[in-house]
Amino acid sequence: MASAPQSGLPIFYGDLVPLNSQQHGSWKAISVDKAPWVAKHNAIPLTVEEFPQAMRDFPIVFSAGDNPLPLALMGLNDGVNVFFEDDGTVIGTPYIPAYIRRYPFLLAKLQQDSENLSLCFDPSSNLVGEFDEGREMFDENGQPTEHTQELLKFCEMFEQAGAKTQSFMQELKNEGLLMDGEVAINRVEGEGQPFVYRGFQMVNQEKLKELRGDQLRKWNENGMLPLIHAHMFSLDLMRVIFAKQGQQGKGPAPQEAIANPVTA
Numbered sequence: 001m002a003s004a005p006q007s008g009l010p011i012f013y014g015d016l017v018p019l020n021s022q023q024h025g026s027w028k029a030i031s032v033d034k035a036p037w038v039a040k041h042n043a044i045p046l047t048v049e050e051f052p053q054a055m056r057d058f059p060i061v062f063s064a065g066d067n068p069l070p071l072a073l074m075g076l077n078d079g080v081n082v083f084f085e086d087d088g089t090v091i092g093t094p095y096i097p098a099y100i101r102r103y104p105f106l107l108a109k110l111q112q113d114s115e116n117l118s119l120c121f122d123p124s125s126n127l128v129g130e131f132d133e134g135r136e137m138f139d140e141n142g143q144p145t146e147h148t149q150e151l152l153k154f155c156e157m158f159e160q161a162g163a164k165t166q167s168f169m170q171e172l173k174n175e176g177l178l179m180d181g182e183v184a185i186n187r188v189e190g191e192g193q194p195f196v197y198r199g200f201q202m203v204n205q206e207k208l209k210e211l212r213g214d215q216l217r218k219w220n221e222n223g224m225l226p227l228i229h230a231h232m233f234s235l236d237l238m239r240v241i242f243a244k245q246g247q248q249g250k251g252p253a254p255q256e257a258i259a260n261p262v263t264a
Contacts, residue, residue, distance in 0.1 A: 012037050030131055049165075071200070
């Protein structure tokens with residue numbers, strides 16, 4: 001779930017190049033109203049700071065494996081996204097996760113033995129290049145423009161939110177609160193074999209009830225407990241997403257009813 005491409009890069013990214021004035025001094029970034037790179041992804045990484053907004057539109061689950069991360073489910077079946085048309089047009093007015101808004105930029109280490117992060121971009125995105133129109137990345141003196149500085153700040157904030165998210169996930173793991181998730185949904189209530197979705201993790205509500213009072217008090221004070229509740233409340237949207245898949249003609253075939261994994 002939320003697996004990276006074979007290149008080892010994060011989802012969406014086909015390549016990564018560090019932005020620099022020597023090579024990209026005259027390059028510009030363009031804005032688009034469609035995001036076709038999102039349309040075939042059903043699970044998008046999410047930071048904990050986004051839970052209160054994301055829970056209104058998406059089920060929030062956690063990826064499988066030893067290093068889980070939060071995911072906003074935009075569809076329940078592989079390659080299905082009910083919030084974006086195939087050409088990348090947004091359907092309705094859902095919350096757009098920061099992971100999507102950050103693309104094609106991100107901060108990355110240029111040297112593994114260094115803690116320094118550099119602003120990089122995906123050249124295969126066709127969103128940054130030697131265009132006639134767009135927002136300049138560097139001024140005539142080779143200094144980052146205000147737009148580039150804003151991009152850098154946004155990516156820095158995303159990294160900071162990512163660090164908080166890692167701490168949140170570690171707390172859940174330390175208390176043994178994560179469990180394999182499973183949801184069974186009937187296309188028509190009470191009729192036929194249900195569609196079973198697995199391949200994700202969720203908070204074990206029974207273990208949460210067993211936590212001692214001082215731990216719950218700590219999590220309530222530091223804001224972690226409301227985030228856990230946001231995750232749990234959002235799971236009710238699984239059936240809403242399933243219904244949207246059917247309405248858009250993106251629902252699973254009957255033979256897919258058993259053990260259909262939620263994947264990215």
